[in-house]
Amino acid sequence: MPEFFPGLIIGFREGLEAFLIIAIIIRYLQKTDRLSSIKYVWRGAGLGVVLSLVIGGILYLIARGLSDVDPVVKLWESGASIFALVLVSTFIIWMIRNGSNMTSDIEGKVNKTISNIGILVLTFAFVAREGVEIAIFSFAGNYSIIGILIGILISLVLTVLIFFSLVKVNLKVIFNITLVYLILQAGFLLGYAVHEGLSAFKDLAVIEATNPIYTKLFDLSGTVLDHKTGFLGIPLYVGIGWYSKPEIIQFLIQYSYTLGIFGYWYYFLKKKQ
Numbered sequence: 001m002p003e004f005f006p007g008l009i010i011g012f013r014e015g016l017e018a019f020l021i022i023a024i025i026i027r028y029l030q031k032t033d034r035l036s037s038i039k040y041v042w043r044g045a046g047l048g049v050v051l052s053l054v055i056g057g058i059l060y061l062i063a064r065g066l067s068d069v070d071p072v073v074k075l076w077e078s079g080a081s082i083f084a085l086v087l088v089s090t091f092i093i094w095m096i097r098n099g100s101n102m103t104s105d106i107e108g109k110v111n112k113t114i115s116n117i118g119i120l121v122l123t124f125a126f127v128a129r130e131g132v133e134i135a136i137f138s139f140a141g142n143y144s145i146i147g148i149l150i151g152i153l154i155s156l157v158l159t160v161l162i163f164f165s166l167v168k169v170n171l172k173v174i175f176n177i178t179l180v181y182l183i184l185q186a187g188f189l190l191g192y193a194v195h196e197g198l199s200a201f202k203d204l205a206v207i208e209a210t211n212p213i214y215t216k217l218f219d220l221s222g223t224v225l226d227h228k229t230g231f232l233g234i235p236l237y238v239g240i241g242w243y244s245k246p247e248i249i250q251f252l253i254q255y256s257y258t259l260g261i262f263g264y265w266y267y268f269l270k271k272k273q
Helices: 004-031 033-067 070-112 116-141 145-163 173-204 233-240 249-270
Strands: none
Touching: 004 033, 004 070, 004 116, 004 145, 004 173, 033 116, 070 116, 070 173, 116 145, 116 173, 173 233, 173 249
16 A cells, blocks of 8 residues: 555656647647647657556566565665656756746647657657656556556546546646655655665675664654554655654655755745746
């Protein structure tokens, strides 16, 4: 269950953006009387999905191949989390800076793209970006595949309803709420990467177990705040990446990153105003 909700949100967030991008491009092509180009949108989207599935499958096979070597698995999970963090952080910064202008930005790119192949490549790039982020995020964070798929399905239904004007929703509010959660999950990935990396170094005797770097900030395991069993700890773990027994360095790095991104968002909004 702790892995289901983050997977649901990530699947919904990334799926919604991918489907909205497709909807925006199709609507713009309809508006500019370029109906013959719409089939290239679907072809580009299909290729983007295929690339995402291929990368997801490769990551899955790598993870399974390392499953019997515990310290190596921890290093893999740490490295995968950092790699996912770099990609997701880039996406977060882009959303903070350009999220409110997404429609005009996409329409501008389509307007500059004359050829059908250009439309295909543009759609492929947008969809592949979202799909690859889902693949990397899910395997780095070990999120529930079922949760991700349900999230994607919900985002598809919502996009169809919006496209045919059957419902009206404030997309800005939805994107801001999910962006907040994405930032918290990115911080969690960083904390997880530090924790697993330190654990691997200890198992491999790279860093002695008595080194002060392993000093815990606090230990609330076995209490209601236990992130694995506590009735308060589990929702905190799902929501903000809470650990009931974090190393000092893990805690500082994780929440410094989270507060730093929120601080940048606040600064950007104030500057824009």
